[in-house]
Amino acid sequence: MSLKLDGSVVLAGAGKMGAAMLAGWLERGLDPAQVIIQEPQLSGAALELAQKHGIASQPVLEPQSTPPAVIVVAVKPQVMDDVFPALAKIAGPQTVVVSIAAGKTIASFERHLPAGIAVVRAMPNTPAAIARGITGAVASAHTTPSQKAACEALLGAVGDVVWVPEEDLIDAVTAVSGSGPAYVFLLAEALADAGVAAGLDAATAKRLATATVSGAGELLHQSKADPAALRQNVTSPGGTTAAALGVLMRDGSGLKELMTEAVLAAEKRGRELGH
Template structure:
């Protein structure tokens, strides 16, 4: 994959998500020699990744001789105000800033950058760690088509990429795909507990729950059919699946509960946005 930009790529924050993105980018052909990483204490597994590729984790990158082509901001939101302003001073007229920090708005970045700076806010999710992520991006008004294309190439290194044009949509995105893996993990936990209640031993209950959820997800990813069609395909009239679904779908309660959960997450995302 071609990554066309001038100068280095500066990764600010080498935690789980930043490390996953870096690993994906290098696997997709980004020259590790073009990467600078600002993180005073990356986790041990990310430190090992950096060492394998000859990349130093630096407390400061103030010695950069020219502006980065891309700045990827992957620090926790609570340290953003301390970390980003000094980094923003490194940006040049053609630097693309990509934020994967949850809850931070485009405006909050623009406040520290030169007028006209290109910023893209991106919301990946945890399956990015295995290259199966879902990232949704929203650009500011200054991001050019070429810079949007560059951002898509970068984020595609860890999975699928979609775009929205209205930043307000990112609250719903956060509640659906950003938080969504936790809902699936909760489903898996509940299915395992139900298997135990039905009399299966712990090892088999765990195996069945995990394999069923991951296998169904893989089938969904590979199939062109709607989820509703796939559900109907496995539901024989009067059979065991129909009996179970009658409980889950009675009075629309499963759908209603999930809708309430997503709307609660969306509301909290709006409250946290800065």
């Protein structure tokens, strides 16, 4: 399905996530003439895409006769306060501002914008680079259904989109899916190290662990069964998997408790960064 947008979209920041989103938009059929990039110096994938599709890039954008429909702010959180005040000047009454910067609240954007302008705060994750990400998002009270639909179309170009009803829940989204790929990569690392401990050479253990984690993830993605059912399908009573799960599911100190502790630590840190 082709991505249609009623107006232009400004992409402020064209690093890895910005470039992944741009690639997704173009892959979905968004007219390159509708895209404007604000970036001091394009490089890497974003530069290739801009050159291939003839997309203009400017270090600073000036207000236009027709304000953009959407401004996607994909700069690093630590430079947001330097970049956004000038960027806010190009927003019009019908513009919706989408932020993918961790720790930056809707209020932190609204204080630079005229009253009533819509803001959407979103948290994608790194599998967006292969269009397999998932983004959690929350919309300000001023966001109209059509603006929300436009944001979902843009964010959905790199994976699924889940809307949460309250901004406070974005920290939980960040802790689960924003940071979550790192937890999965750690699982692959740990599984490979465990294979070495069991006697495999490092290269074989890494190959087995990597293929197992990625393959299981794809099976989970394609299956209609939930994770618990898939786990049970692998587990024969009294078998090798059951022996391992007896350790991983140990009451009070198993993987579930450890993962809960980790996610709550990430959620707490997210709240701290937002204040």
